[in-house]
Amino acid sequence: MLHKLNQPQQAAVRHLDGPLLVLAGAGSGKTRVITQKIAYLIEQANYDARHIAAITFTNKAAREMQERVGHLMDPARLKGLTVSTFHSLGLQLVRAEHAALGYKPRFSILDSADAVKIISDILATTDKDEIRGAVSTISRLKNDFVSPDAALVNAQDDNELRFARVYRAYQDTLFAYQAVDFDDLIRLPVELFEREPDILTKWQLKLRYLLIDEYQDTNVCQYRLIKQLTGFHGKFTAVGDDDQSIYAWRGASVDNLRLLKEDFPSLEIIKLEQNYRSTSRILKAANTVIGNNPKLFEKKLWSELGIGDPISVVEMKDEEHEAEMVAMRLLAHKFENRTTFTDYAILYRGNHQARVLESHLRNHKIPYQISGGQSFFDKAEIKDVLGYLRLIANQNDDPAFIRAVTTPKRGVGNVTLEKLGGLAAERKVSLFEAVHLPSFETLVQAAQYEALQTFCGFINRIHSRASREPGGALLREMLTAIDFETWLYESDEPRPAETKWKNVLELVAWFDKRAEENGDTLIDMTQKIALITLLEGRSEDEVDAVRLSTLHASKGLEYGHVFLVGCEEGVLPHQASIDSGMVEEERRLMYVGITRAQRSLTITYCGKRKRAGEWSIVQPSRFLLELPQDEIRVSGRLAGERNVVVSRQEGKAKLANLLAGLGSKPEA
Ligand SMILES: Nc1ncnc2c1ncn2[C@@H]1O[C@H](COP(=O)(O)OP(=O)(O)OP(=O)(O)O)[C@@H](O)[C@H]1O
Numbered sequence: 001m002l003h004k005l006n007q008p009q010q011a012a013v014r015h016l017d018g019p020l021l022v023l024a025g026a027g028s029g030k031t032r033v034i035t036q037k038i039a040y041l042i043e044q045a046n047y048d049a050r051h052i053a054a055i056t057f058t059n060k061a062a063r064e065m066q067e068r069v070g071h072l073m074d075p076a077r078l079k080g081l082t083v084s085t086f087h088s089l090g091l092q093l094v095r096a097e098h099a100a101l102g103y104k105p106r107f108s109i110l111d112s113a114d115a116v117k118i119i120s121d122i123l124a125t126t127d128k129d130e131i132r133g134a135v136s137t138i139s140r141l142k143n144d145f146v147s148p149d150a151a152l153v154n155a156q157d158d159n160e161l162r163f164a165r166v167y168r169a170y171q172d173t174l175f176a177y178q179a180v181d182f183d184d185l186i187r188l189p190v191e192l193f194e195r196e197p198d199i200l201t202k203w204q205l206k207l208r209y210l211l212i213d214e215y216q217d218t219n220v221c222q223y224r225l226i227k228q229l230t231g232f233h234g235k236f237t238a239v240g241d242d243d244q245s246i247y248a249w250r251g252a253s254v255d256n257l258r259l260l261k262e263d264f265p266s267l268e269i270i271k272l273e274q275n276y277r278s279t280s281r282i283l284k285a286a287n288t289v290i291g292n293n294p295k296l297f298e299k300k301l302w303s304e305l306g307i308g309d310p311i312s313v314v315e316m317k318d319e320e321h322e323a324e325m326v327a328m329r330l331l332a333h334k335f336e337n338r339t340t341f342t343d344y345a346i347l348y349r350g351n352h353q354a355r356v357l358e359s360h361l362r363n364h365k366i367p368y369q370i371s372g373g374q375s376f377f378d379k380a381e382i383k384d385v386l387g388y389l390r391l392i393a394n395q396n397d398d399p400a401f402i403r404a405v406t407t408p409k410r411g412v413g414n415v416t417l418e419k420l421g422g423l424a425a426e427r428k429v430s431l432f433e434a435v436h437l438p439s440f441e442t443l444v445q446a447a448q449y450e451a452l453q454t455f456c457g458f459i460n461r462i463h464s465r466a467s468r469e470p471g472g473a474l475l476r477e478m479l480t481a482i483d484f485e486t487w488l489y490e491s492d493e494p495r496p497a498e499t500k501w502k503n504v505l506e507l508v509a510w511f512d513k514r515a516e517e518n519g520d521t522l523i524d525m526t527q528k529i530a531l532i533t534l535l536e537g538r539s540e541d542e543v544d545a546v547r548l549s550t551l552h553a554s555k556g557l558e559y560g561h562v563f564l565v566g567c568e569e570g571v572l573p574h575q576a577s578i579d580s581g582m583v584e585e586e587r588r589l590m591y592v593g594i595t596r597a598q599r600s601l602t603i604t605y606c607g608k609r610k611r612a613g614e615w616s617i618v619q620p621s622r623f624l625l626e627l628p629q630d631e632i633r634v635s636g637r638l639a640g641e642r643n644v645v646v647s648r649q650e651g652k653a654k655l656a657n658l659l660a661g662l663g664s665k666p667e668a
């Protein structure tokens with residue numbers, strides 16, 4: 001079964017006894033080693049699938065890996081295999097150990113918007129910078145495995161002391177809501193394992209072999225979890241590439257690569273050098289750019305896939321022209337090469353760059369899917385529905401209570417909610433419980449009191465059915481009961497109600513599907529959804545569509561043809577990174593972007609760009625100047641030429657010519 005692997009890959013798969021690190025550049029088959037090793041562990045080394053956990057960076061990667069392993073062996077033998085992200089593994093641990101952690105089984109998982117709200121309440125401010133500062137400091141402390149108490153003790157100055165106090169208050173609030181945030185999903189198990197060795201032993205016996213993809217992006221807390229779970233025997237395979245470490249801003253630390261050698265003296269290191277993804281021109285470009293960063297580890301990378309086309313570097317006048325050019329080139333390329341839309345990806349530094357691209361793709365009727373952008377689950381109407389679901393699962397979830405009770409408005413105004421909040425705080429109970437306190441009746445008017453009683457009664461009724469009945473049907477019933485559709489049509493907002501209602505129906509259909517596939521109830525789905533919002537959209541059905549993605553979310557993936565847009569100073573490298581001397585991390589992002597491409601790579605940048613509503617002249621990215629100049633084909637300022645601008649009209653005419661050749665007509 002090892003025939004589709006080269007020698008070092010085979011050695012990596014066969015190495016079973018102690019800790020192993022596969023350290024290699026992009027496209028060298030690291031992820032493939034993990035996939036094949038899972039099969040090898042089960043088929044050749046007699047591991048029970050239940051004793052193996054593979055950790056991937058995204059849910060999508062986890063699904064793909066599960067599927068691939070399924071092709072390699074009898075799927076029946078895969079029962080109980082864990083393939084998940086760190087966060088879903090964490091969720092599994094927190095769910096199983098909720099009692100030891102002091103949580104009830106149906107705790108809520110707060111998303112980042114909830115966290116922002118709670119922290120702004122604690123700070124009693126609306127100053128965005130202040131809130132953002134506190135949110136990221138707290139997240140950083142959590143990822144570095146610093147507890148609120150330790151933060152209080154360690155504080156060096158007034159500022160740190162203030163953050164530590166906010167952190168303490170935030171944690172207390174979460175606990176009162178019976179809620180955890182994303183960072184807690186990793187931090188809580190680590191804390192528990194430190195405190196309760198018996199519980200740790202139980203999990204060590206359950207998860208006997210760990211495989212970790214994208215190891216370079218683990219943070220301190222995740223590293224501790226690996227260390228705890230693998231214990232002294234250190235049976236694990238970690239694969240990674242220091243040149244692709246792009247999550248320092250989230251606490252990831254390349255130091256974890258070095259730590260591994262220190263913490264596990266018997267660590268074996270295997271290097272892979274053959275790249276199976278890209279043409280040698282693309283590879284040379286990637287190697288040359290990353291060569292400008294100081295080297296942590298010596299790595300070589302070569303490919304047998306032929307020299308390939310030169311890398312195209314194009315200057316466009318502005319974002320609109322850039323998007324139009326990408327759409328046009330993509331279509332032309334597709335017709336010429338008879339590819340499918342899934343062969344293409346358009347990658348960019350920041351989410352905000354997607355909007356213009358989307359509108360031009362839509363104009364040309366090019367289907368696309370966005371990953372790493374505003375998720376489906378972040379849409380207001382979806383969050384409203386999810387607010388209900390969270391409250392149904394966990395009645396201590398105050399943010400969900402507020403969201404649900406005001407959507408639709410039930411004649412319950414802010415005054416009533418403030419009184420309710422005051423009473424809840426005084427009695428140290430949740431808002432939901434406070435509704436049932438006898439003294440509440442005397443505080444508010446009869447109509448409002450009745451409305452709240454009815455609301456809570458309704459939630460209770462659904463609650464009693466939610467862990468038994470299939471999710472989709474119950475959700476549909478609930479939406480009818482609250483007449484959500486009418487409410488959407490009545491609320492006047494810029495986004496049309498049809499679109500919103502369509503999204504809600506899509507959510508219902510998705511629940512139906514999950515109920516059918518896994519028997520998921522409403523309650524099961526509610527916790528799982530929270531994790532999906534973390535880094536990507538919902539599990540997309542395979543459709544033929546161009547992928548739009550941030551560079552961060554493109555990690556680990558590959559595409560036949562890649563457009564890398566907005567390669568300008570201030571965008572890539574990002575201005576904040578230039579200002580804070582983090583250009584090396586931006587260069588790694590560039591490296592990640594280039595190495596996603598298999599056969600062709602087109603890099604674009606604009607001559608001017610709108611910033612905060614003002615046009616400003618921008619400079620091509622320094623990374624473009626670092627490209628091997630004999631492997632690229634340039635148009636625009638870099639080449640000293642005038643701008644190459646394709647107007648919509650010219651574009652349409654060109655497309656019409658192409659299509660005429662193919663015997664079909666462009667759509668109007
Ligand atoms: N030995 C091999 N023979 C043929 N193809 C291979 C081999 N190893 C890997 N590949 C293919 O090469 C491509 C890149 O492999 P893979 O995604 O595992 O690389 P990677 O090192 O994980 O890349 P990245 O650093 O971007 O995550 C995939 O299409 C994979 O199927």
Ligand SMILES: [Mg+2]
Binds near residue numbers: 030032
């Ligand atoms: Mg990979």
